[in-house]
Amino acid sequence: MNKLLLCVALGLFLNTAGAQNRFFTKDAKINFNSSTSLEDIVAESNQATTFIDIDKNEVAFSVLTTSFKFRRALMEEHFNENYIESSKFPKAKFSGKIVTTIDWKSEKLVIAEVKGQLTIHGVTKDVTFMAQITPGKGKIIANAEIKVTPEDFAIDIPSVVRDKIAKEVTIKIDAVYTPYQP
Amino acid sequence: MTNTMKDKLITSLLVIGMIVFYSIPARSQDLDALLDKETKPQTTYAAATFKSTRIVNGHSVQQMKKKQLEFRVSHRFGDLNTGSYNFWGLDQGTIHLGLGYGITDWLEVGIGRSTYEKTADAFAKVSILRQSSGEKNMPVHISYLASTEVIGLNTNPAMQQNFTSRMSFIQQILIARKFNESLSLQLTPTFIHRNLVPTELDKNDLFACGIGGRYKLSKRISLNIEYYYVYRANASSLPVTYYNPLSIGIDIETGGHVFQIMVTNAQAMREGGFIGKTAASWSDAGIHLGFNISRVFTFNK
Numbered sequence: 001m002n003k004l005l006l007c008v009a010l011g012l013f014l015n016t017a018g019a020q021n022r023f024f025t026k027d028a029k030i031n032f033n034s035s036t037s038l039e040d041i042v043a044e045s046n047q048a049t050t051f052i053d054i055d056k057n058e059v060a061f062s063v064l065t066t067s068f069k070f071r072r073a074l075m076e077e078h079f080n081e082n083y084i085e086s087s088k089f090p091k092a093k094f095s096g097k098i099v100t101t102i103d104w105k106s107e108k109l110v111i112a113e114v115k116g117q118l119t120i121h122g123v124t125k126d127v128t129f130m131a132q133i134t135p136g137k138g139k140i141i142a143n144a145e146i147k148v149t150p151e152d153f154a155i156d157i158p159s160v161v162r163d164k165i166a167k168e169v170t171i172k173i174d175a176v177y178t179p180y181q182p
Numbered sequence: 183m184t185n186t187m188k189d190k191l192i193t194s195l196l197v198i199g200m201i202v203f204y205s206i207p208a209r210s211q212d213l214d215a216l217l218d219k220e221t222k223p224q225t226t227y228a229a230a231t232f233k234s235t236r237i238v239n240g241h242s243v244q245q246m247k248k249k250q251l252e253f254r255v256s257h258r259f260g261d262l263n264t265g266s267y268n269f270w271g272l273d274q275g276t277i278h279l280g281l282g283y284g285i286t287d288w289l290e291v292g293i294g295r296s297t298y299e300k301t302a303d304a305f306a307k308v309s310i311l312r313q314s315s316g317e318k319n320m321p322v323h324i325s326y327l328a329s330t331e332v333i334g335l336n337t338n339p340a341m342q343q344n345f346t347s348r349m350s351f352i353q354q355i356l357i358a359r360k361f362n363e364s365l366s367l368q369l370t371p372t373f374i375h376r377n378l379v380p381t382e383l384d385k386n387d388l389f390a391c392g393i394g395g396r397y398k399l400s401k402r403i404s405l406n407i408e409y410y411y412v413y414r415a416n417a418s419s420l421p422v423t424y425y426n427p428l429s430i431g432i433d434i435e436t437g438g439h440v441f442q443i444m445v446t447n448a449q450a451m452r453e454g455g456f457i458g459k460t461a462a463s464w465s466d467a468g469i470h471l472g473f474n475i476s477r478v479f480t481f482n483k
Contacts, residue, residue: 022213026220049220051213060213062221072480073247073284074438081230082401087363090226095214158402161437180216 021055023140023177030063030173034150034166041075041165043068050175052140054104059114061094061173083155084121093119094127102133109134114144120153131173140177145170228313231323231360232368234440234476235282235290235307237394238408238429239448239456240370243323243358245307246284249481252292254280256451258472261462271470278451282307298450300334305352313360327354331454340378347378352453354392367395372410374458383420389413390457396433406431406442410457425463427456442474 031044048063065086070076080086096116110133118127131144147168150157157165232242235252246252260274268274280294280303288309295302311324329352333341341348351374358368370392379386394408408429417424431444447464448456451474462468 022216024216024220049217051216051220053213058213060217062217064221064224066224066226071482073250073287074478074480077230078435078437086226091221093214093217156401158436164437182216 022051022053022180024049024051024180025175025177028061028173028175030061030068030171032068032169032171034169036164036166039164040071043070043076043079045069048173048175050177051180052098052142052177054102054135054140057098057102059094059096059098059116061092063092064090065092066090083150083157089120089122091119092121096127098131098133102135104135104140107134107136118146118148120148121155123153125152138179142173142175142177144173146173147171225314225316225318228315228323228360231313231358231366232396232406233404233433233435234442234474236442236474237368237396237406238431238442238444238446238474239427239451240392240394240408240410240453241305241307241325241327241354241356242368242394243309243325243356245290245309245325246282246478247287248284250284251479251481252280252282252476253479254278254282254294254474254476256280256472256474258446258449258451258470260449260470261467262469262471263462263467276449276451294452296451296455298452298455301331301450301452301455302334303329303331303452303454305329307356313358322357322359325356325358327356328352329354329453331452338378350374350376350454350458352457354453364398365395367393369393370410372453372457374454376454376458381421383416385414385416388458392457399432402435404433406433406444412457422461423463424458425460425468427460428464438478440474440476442476444472444474445469446472 026049027046028048028050029044029046030048034041045063045067047067048061050061052059065084066080070079094116096114098112099115100110100112102110102112112131112133113128114131115128117124127146129144129146131142134141147170149168232244235244236242256278258276260268260271262271264271276298278294278296280292282290282292284290290307293304306328308326310326311320313323314320331350333348336342353373355371356368358366360366372390372392374388376386390410390412392408392410396404396406398404410427412426414424425447427446427448429444429446431442434441447462447469448460449470450456450459
């Protein structure tokens with residue numbers, strides 16, 4: 001009987017250990033910049049949800065496009081109404097794999113290659129980008145930069161304002177992950 | 183098989199069973215599913231119910247957000263039925279210049295001046311309820327508008343004697359719903375008090391109700407229609423026949439500007455005028471071509 005109890009205890013231990021391989025945060029920062037000399041276009045959301053699975057080296061992001069805040073209220077309105085079409089496509093998503101092998105116990109900064117699918121405006125594209133990942137005790141700090149173009153995601157920009165919006169948009173991500181307890 | 187061996191076998195089977203049992207549900211749930219689980223239902227507020235702060239002549243529930251300033255130039259040509267001598271109304275023009283500023287996201291104040299009876303005006307628009315869906319559900323947007331107009335024209339001796347007789351006060355409740363991306367409708371119950379009216383037969387208090395809407399023809403162009411029903415119990419006995427204002431317009435939005443081009447039987451561009459004193463009618467081509475130009479400036483850091 002003692003052995004049976006041991007088994008149950010072992011099983012429970014394995015279960016919690018299983019949960020420890022996932023890290024997450026609900027308040028990751030994502031900002032993007034598509035400024036030109038004519039117009040400053042910068043927006044930030046601090047409500048992105050993201051997971052890292054350190055066993056499978058997987059990473060996933062999700063952010064509501066309406067959570068992006070702009071300096072100009074009108075720009076925010078146009079972003080949601082005319083460009084991203086938030087009512088039709090409320091979320092932007094990424095899911096992919098960390099290609100570079102990371103020693104998750106090392107507590108050292110690693111420049112890692114991440115490959116996966118980015119979905120914006122209902123269009124999914126394969127992207128590859130470099131991320132700085134610092135594993136730590138009970139947390140993981142990560143930041144990354146992705147460059148995309150509005151055309152890649154079928155975002156239509158009228159010719160009157162084409163010169164005001166950068167051809168290439170830089171997306172920056174800042175996340176501090178903590179262990180995920182389901 | 184000895185008992186200890188049996189025990190060992192059972193134990194190892196249990197261990198394997200436990201590992202399989204505990205790890206399977208965790209593994210089968212991929213990160214995408216976890217993301218959906220952790221992204222809680224949020225409240226989304228309907229934005230851009232209308233493209234501009236006016237449907238055509240009257241206010242819409244749209245207002246300037248905090249530290250946003252709107253400069254608005256409105257222009258109405260003369261009556262179409264004045265014929266070739268007056269170049270079908272284009273020889274004449276009535277202008278309104280207005281500023282609106284968002285003190286907070288829910289309070290906008292504004293001032294304006296019109297060549298129509300040399301009227302100066304000031305208003306405050308308060309957003310009371312916002313249309314939302316998700317965690318919080320609210321089917322309509324409700325705003326309150328209070329406005330004061332002062333007639334500057336010096337042709338009425340009573341007005342020259344007493345400043346307050348130049349004033350009228352407008353109260354409106356704006357109830358709007360954005361039904362979908364294209365269609366928004368607004369009901370606008372209105373109460374107008376005029377301190378001085380043209381004749382004894384005119385009532386100082388005027389009740390009216392506006393109905394207006396927009397339908398988006400494309401992402402940046404919409405068709406707007408606005409009609410105000412004005413209640414006048416003694417309309418037939420009044421020396422001047424007043425009509426209910428009906429306006430049909432097109433909104434064209436280009437970034438920071440919104441252009442509104444319209445035809446309307448109202449010549450005035452403020453509530454006291456277009457609701458209270460529209461004396462031209464569509465049926466005898468008493469219509470005016472007009473436009474509004476709105477430009478928004480931001481004072482946020």
